[in-house]
Structures are given as C-alpha cells and as structure tokens.
Amino acid sequence: MATTDRQATTLALAHALAAAERGLAVIPLSRTKLPALRSPHRHAPDATGPPCHGECGRFGHGVYDASTDPARIRDLFAAAPWATGYGIACGLPPHHLIGIDLDTKTGTDSSAALRALARRHRFTLPATVVVLTPSGGRHLWLSGPADVVVPNSAGRLAPGIDIRGAGGYLVGPGSRTAHGVYTAAPGTAHRVPAPCPPALLRLLLPPPRPSHDPAAPPPDRHGQALVHFVLAAHRGRRNSRLFWAACRAYENGIGPALAASLVEAAVTTGLPEHEARATVASAARRTAGRS
Incomplete structure (x- = not known):
C-alpha cells in the first residue's frame, strides 16, 4: 500500500475518533465511499433467516458495525488498513442524525429546490454542520427526535435531494475518496447538529400506510x-x-x-x-x- 494511502488511513482514523468523541458512531470507508469491510456472510446468499446485524460478533455489517468506542473503532480500522475515510451512522442516539444530501450530479439546483421547499412549507433551515463534497454538493446535518424514524430516500423530496436516515450513513469530513476530500464548511465544523424543523421533518417521513383489509393475516x-x-x-x-x-x-x-x-x-x-x-x-x- 502506498505511503499516501497509509497517511490517508491514519488521518481517517483520527477524524473518526474525533467524531466519536462528539457522540457520532463511525465505520471505516473505502475510497469508493462504501463500507471498507465486506460482509462475512457474502458466501451464504441462500440464508432464509433474518439478516445478521452483527450478532455473529464479526465485522462487516456496514452501519451495524458503527461505534463510538475508541477501542472498537481502532479494531475496525486495523481490520481495514485500506480505509481512507469514515462513515457516520444516521439515526442513532444521542443526535439521531439526519443528513440532507444536496447533490450536483443531476443537473438541477438542489440548493434552490430546498430553499423553495422552505418557502412553500414555511420553515427556516437552522445554522448547523455543513460538509462540502468533492463534486460540489453539500451535506447538511440535522438532529431528529428520538421517537421518530426517518427513512433513507433518493430524490423523493425534490430532484437532487437525498435523505440519509436510519440505516444510512454520511461520509465524514476529512475522508479521502476516489474523487477528492470531504471537508467541513468554514465555521461549521464545531457546531452541534441543529434540530430538524418540524415542517421539514414531516416532509421526510413516509406517507401514512393505506388501511389494510383487517381480515388479511399478517406475514408469517x-x-x-x-x-x-x-x-x-x-x-x-x-x-x-x-x-x-x-x-x-x-x-x-x-x-x-x-x-x-x-x-x-x-x-x-x-x-x-x-x-x-x-x-x-x-x-x-x-x-x-x-x-
């Protein structure tokens, strides 16, 4: 592995440990922004039981490996010496992080779309942590209520706006990927994720389930x-x-x-x-x- 890769791994670990000190659970990421550790169950695709979320005790379960424990984080990075970044798991206490991913790849102005939503639904985006992506996009960090599960979505809110919620993760600032480095926007690095405005939170939640036939049996x-x-x-x-x-x-x-x-x-x-x-x-x- 090249010296620059070793340096990137060392820096990623340092940034991940700093994030963990702020209560953010982290996992190592590869240059592709995917979890650096592969699933230990990848050779058993025909299993019909509930998927393992780390109960087996091995690494390689994506966000289910995420931790704020320094010793565990060091073990995760030691198992993935090729990692050059880290992911921050969303939806976990204490912040119950929600990520607003404003993409630039769709050819639309996602920032303008979000401002239009704010005007239409009468909410104000609070000052919060903002992470700049190598492609020119932005990640806004917000905190959600402990009793609300915000799902991941892509383009549902508006074209170019993806949501990272429970089961998802955000690429942490300081991560180096194949396309460049993620960095905190000036003046935002030490902020605490601001509470998600209630009107925006309502937009992030899925519509109510349609009423089902009460006579239909639940799934076995x-x-x-x-x-x-x-x-x-x-x-x-x-x-x-x-x-x-x-x-x-x-x-x-x-x-x-x-x-x-x-x-x-x-x-x-x-x-x-x-x-x-x-x-x-x-x-x-x-x-x-x-x-």
Missing part, C-alpha cells in the same frame, strides 16, 4: 424475515436484495400476499417505488410455475 415468520432482509439493504444492493426476497416469496407461495410489504420495505431504503414494483413483478414472472 418467513415473510417477516424476507421483509427484514430487504430493509437491511444498502445502496448498491437494494434492488438485488429485493429481487432475491421476492423470488423466495413467490417460490413459497406467499408472493401475492407479501408483495406490497416488500415494495414498502424497498422504498423505505430509498429505492424508487416504480423500480421496486417492477423488480417484484420481474420476480413473479421469473418464478412462475415454480411454487
């Missing part, structure tokens, strides 16, 4: 395990996990009853609803005649 344990499997998906794995879970559901004859719950779970992770429905429909076609 196998169906619940498949839904949890989809809910645990991270970016880059959401569609494949949904397709795998939907195939297992249809093969076991519970596909029609479970389809809506699988779509809802995928949307919660940030997959667009139309894409989730298309994936479930594809699984139904793929498994036709097998159940």
